[in-house]
Amino acid sequence: MQETHPHVGHAAPFDGQALGLARSAIREGRMGMTDTMKVGWAGIGKMGAPMSRRVLEHGHSLTVYEPLPENRAFIVGLGANVAHSLADLAASSDVIVLTIPNDAILRQLTLVPDALGDVMQAGQILVEMSTVSPEISAEIAAVLEPKGVAYIRAPVSGSTVTAASGGLSVMVSGQEDAYRRITPLLESVSAKQFYVGQGEEARYLKLVVNAMVGATAALLGEALTLGLKGNLSVETMLSVICESAVASPLIAYKRDLLVKRNFDPAFSVSQMMKDFDLILDTAKSDHVPMYLASMIRQQYEAAFAEGLAEKDFFVLFEQYERLAGIAPEMRPDTEPKIGTRKTG
Template identity: 25%
Template sequence: MSSIAFIGLGIMGSPMAVHLVRAGHSVAGYNRSPAKAKALAEAGGRVAASIADAVTGAEVVALMVPDSPDVRDVLTGDDGVFAHAAPGTLIIDFSSIRPDVTRELAEEAGRRGLRYLDAPVSGGEAGARNAALSIMVGGDGDAFEAAEPIFDAVGKTVVHVGPSGAGQTVKAANQLIVAANIEALAEAVVFLRAYGVDLEAALEVLGGGLAGSAVLAQKQANMLNHSFEPGFRIALHHKDMGIVTSAAREAGVVLPLGALVAQLVAAANANGDGGLDHSALLRGVERLSGTS
């Protein structure tokens, strides 16, 4: 069992940290909003007063924060992880950030004698709560093997996909596919409603055929009930689509559908839906159709 510092106890990080405690690990968690550490404390984890407090003495440091600047601040700040982690410490970044930033931070970690894995996840809040996340891991193979007990406590599908940055690249592809699927489902829902079809029955039969997907299974209830309590916020998906389009441009790759979906996600965010679940892309289709 490991001594783990877990930085970032939001919608995803909190249940992940709790699963690590329940798996027998010693977990010290830190979040800028202390109230979000309540679940960890109730599970038997320790609430740290600062990043330095959490990291000092930890064998593993896990991060789950929103964006590239947040990861950089947590790691490289004056009171950050790099300043307080002992040589040999394994850093696992579960956040979804730019692949180039990941490679830069991994190189800096290596110069400091630290091991570094980028391990973004897919599965949303439900996957985090059920310890059923899909985890795509980039970094050194030996570090991946050392981290397997951590991954096993929070994930169901865990794959080492390549060197540093590869995990983030695969996650960017994941977010492209998910956004396109949600947008297609939203458009189908508006189309079906326009013809007065029994929507619940229609989605049931669509889910049993080639149109079926994890997105349809997990997001249809949100769209049926017009309830968009965030499992994964549109604002974060907007950030991720920016990563996809930027990385594609750098690679000289053309993503016509990706570019369109990125604009639709951006429009949803600009119209005030950023705090809603990404299934609220339905609201954007309704606005365009004059049915909102």
């Protein structure tokens, strides 16, 4: 599907307090670095909005390409310029950053006529920070690199919360000299940077990480459900898990969500389905059997079918509870009548 103006992001909520703090930081010169760049940014959505805000706060000039006014209003209010075409974006930027939802939109922004593949010039750098397939990433490299445009793959690990605080981790591959040149930019949006190679290594590493993340939600949901059958509360189980050999930052981060069963999405079921499709498509292309990943993808499909597409992906826990016949009133952490439940 081709669009004249591809929708490059999901609308981010307006945050008046953050707007005030950012303006204050810019006025007072609290930028945190001296190496500034002319940055173009396409995709002011859930991740792109907080990440691009940090670029401004660190003193870089910023021009954004985001056809939806409601998406770009926040960052324009901080002082970003607006590009009304990809040609305008390229003309005003040394470095262009993309944060977009999927391969289809990435293709619209880079590979169709008059997209970035046509309008970027030698010496410029394209930094693609989304979770996309190694296949389309390699297509982009094949178009840009012969023109002398450096192409950096830089997918991130983290949530909208860590994006706002600058706590993301970024996995980087591409020309190493270009990576060194944009290190100040990457440091403005992330706490850790991992350079892993010259080609599509960062794309594969991101899929590796997301396979583990999605599998964690599935396995933890099953395990907690088993514990509920044994009269253990979710809070007790997570307290022990977080001090055990299987503790992880992800489980610690999701602890309150699971205890309170508040599945407002930091990362949704539908987003995880998209990532598992990328994982399994890549595995198929490379002839890698992924039995568990295939089963887990079906678990997210079942959650989608139950109407949970826009819930946090850890909502699989409640799906397992229902499958195990655990009604809300039977949960040890919500009702004290646990001594009467059968455990075997």
